[in-house]
Amino acid sequence: QVQLVESGGGLVKPGGSLRLSCAASGFTFSDYHMSWIRQAPGKGLEWISYISNGGSTIYYADSVKGRFTISRDNAKNSLYLQMNSLRGEDTAVYYCATRGGVRPTYFDFWGQGTQVTVSS
C-alpha cells in the first residue's frame, strides 16, 4: 500500500536551516507529482511547494519562495524540502503528499507529518 514517511523535523533557531525528507513506498514514485503542505499549531492547511514527477517543474507559495527548495531523487524514492532562513511563522507540522488527478487535481495520499519548531 502507499506509504509516505516524513523525517528531519525538529527544533531550530530563527535564521537556521533544516532539511525534511519524505520516503515513499508502495507505488511508482517517479510517476507521481508531489507537494509539501504544512499546518501551523491549531491552524488550517497551507500548500507550500510542488514538484513534477520528473523534477522539471517546481512551484512555491509566496510565503516560502526564496527560502525553501523542493527536490526529489526518484532513484531513492525520496522527496526533500530544504528550509533556510527559518522564521517563527514556519513552525508547523509538515506533510508530504501525492498529487493525483490531471485537472482537477487533489492530494490523495499523505504522510503522517513531521514537526518543525522555530524558536530561540
Place this chain on the structure above:
Amino acid sequence: DIQMTQSPSSLSASVGDRVTITCRASQNIVTYLNWYQQKPGKAPKLLIYAAFSLQSGVPSRFSGSGSGTDFTLTINTLQPEDFATYYCQQSYTISQTFGQGTKVEIK
C-alpha cells in the same frame, strides 16, 4: 490567491444527523474543489475530489455538490467516526488554497 471560506467554523451534531458544510470560493473555480477530513494528530484524508467524486474507500454517506463559487459537503447519517475537522481546497490555481476548516463535534 483564491480565498476559500467555509461555514460554519464549527457545529454540534448527534449520531444519525445529516450535516451540511459549505465552502465559498472568492472566484469561479468550476469544479476544482476537494474535501478532506482530519482527525486530531492525524494527516488529512481525501474524501471528495472534483466537487462530487467520491474517493475510493470513502463511505457513500459522504457526498459533494456545487460548481463555480459555491460548494457543499453533506454527511448523511452521521457516524461516531465522522467527528473531525473538514477542509475544502481549490486546485484551480497553482497556489492551491484551503478553507479554514469546519469542526464537527458531538452534541
